Amino acid sequence: MENLTALSYDLRKDVIEIIRAGKAGHIGGDMSVIDTLVTLYFKQMNVGPENMDDDNRDRFVMSKGHSVEALYAVLAKKGFFSIEEVLEKFSKFGSKFIGHPNNKLPGIEMNSGSLGHGLPVCVGMALAGKMNNQSYRVYTVMGDGELAEGSVWEGAMAASHYKLDNLCAVVDRNRLQISGSTEDVMHHDDLHERFRSFGWNVIDVADGNSIAQLDAAFEEAKTVKGKPTVLIANTVKGCGSLVMENKAGWHHHVPSDEEYVQIMKDLEERKEAALHE
Ligand SMILES: Cc1ncc(C[n+]2csc(CCOP(=O)(O)OP(=O)(O)O)c2C)c(N)n1
Numbered sequence: 001m002e003n004l005t006a007l008s009y010d011l012r013k014d015v016i017e018i019i020r021a022g023k024a025g026h027i028g029g030d031m032s033v034i035d036t037l038v039t040l041y042f043k044q045m046n047v048g049p050e051n052m053d054d055d056n057r058d059r060f061v062m063s064k065g066h067s068v069e070a071l072y073a074v075l076a077k078k079g080f081f082s083i084e085e086v087l088e089k090f091s092k093f094g095s096k097f098i099g100h101p102n103n104k105l106p107g108i109e110m111n112s113g114s115l116g117h118g119l120p121v122c123v124g125m126a127l128a129g130k131m132n133n134q135s136y137r138v139y140t141v142m143g144d145g146e147l148a149e150g151s152v153w154e155g156a157m158a159a160s161h162y163k164l165d166n167l168c169a170v171v172d173r174n175r176l177q178i179s180g181s182t183e184d185v186m187h188h189d190d191l192h193e194r195f196r197s198f199g200w201n202v203i204d205v206a207d208g209n210s211i212a213q214l215d216a217a218f219e220e221a222k223t224v225k226g227k228p229t230v231l232i233a234n235t236v237k238g239c240g241s242l243v244m245e246n247k248a249g250w251h252h253h254v255p256s257d258e259e260y261v262q263i264m265k266d267l268e269e270r271k272e273a274a275l276h277e
């Protein structure tokens with residue numbers, strides 16, 4: 001687990017390099033979600049370049065598609081493509097490595113970026129799995145700002161109606177969206193209770209940037225029968241350096257030379273701390 005925590009800091013560094021190379025990127029949400037992606041791709045999901053043609057592979061959809069740089073870093077580490085290719089092509093004219101997930105790239109199940117569509121499509125994937133007696137699981141990550149989309153709640157209703165216990169959603173609860181606090185833009189009241197009232201099993205992940213806590217929550221979700229599970233992962237937007245953390249202005253930002261040096265130093269320090277915990 002310590003090694004995966006160290007890996008998540010190394011992958012954050014890759015994200016910084018990708019964003020600097022492409023001169024664009026949703027840096028804050030990349031940093032809050034990367035531990036969820038590492039836990040899914042390196043601990044939980046049965047998916048990799050070797051089995052993408054297997055109908056029974058687990059499925060992942062990055063519903064908050066703007067955090068694509070984190071997904072590129074993780075998929076590159078998994079071997080779907082090389083990090084060098086991402087660095088060369090990200091955000092360049094004519095490239096497939098665009099600013100939102102694109103299913104012409106290996107490892108990406110669905111185009112996303114228009115918020116609110118990942119969960120409804122995952123409902124279809126999970127329902128198909130049930131109808132075909134397959135054992136795969138379906139995972140998606142939504143942003144907390146994304147939950148303002150009505151289609152999320154239509155999907156949530158359908159998921160409990162069809163008793164989709166093979167579906168697990170994560171809310172990246174970093175409390176910020178594009179223009180400020182989620183509670184100011186569109187408040188959530190009691191988010192846990194809201195999902196419960198839609199028929200979901202709800203697991204609170206107190207530290208949504210802890211791979212150990214995320215892993216335990218995904219394990220618990222697998223044991224729940226007859227209803228879908230949502231993990232409310234309490235994360236820090238920009239997690240990894242005080243330069244970025246909890247700053248609405250870092251939703252989309254390219255670090256300056258000075259910021260870059262400090263962030264890389266901070267990420268290395270956090271990685272070292274994780275290795276010696
Ligand atoms: C349908 C739709 N409306 C608006 C946007 C523009 N947009 C991109 S990111 C974002 C904020 C999302 O906030 P949140 O879901 O909390 O993401 P995170 O904090 O994890 O970056 C918005 C409004 C979009 N991508 N899709």
Ligand SMILES: [Mg+2]
Pocket residue numbers: 143144145172173174175176177
């Ligand atoms: Mg958010």
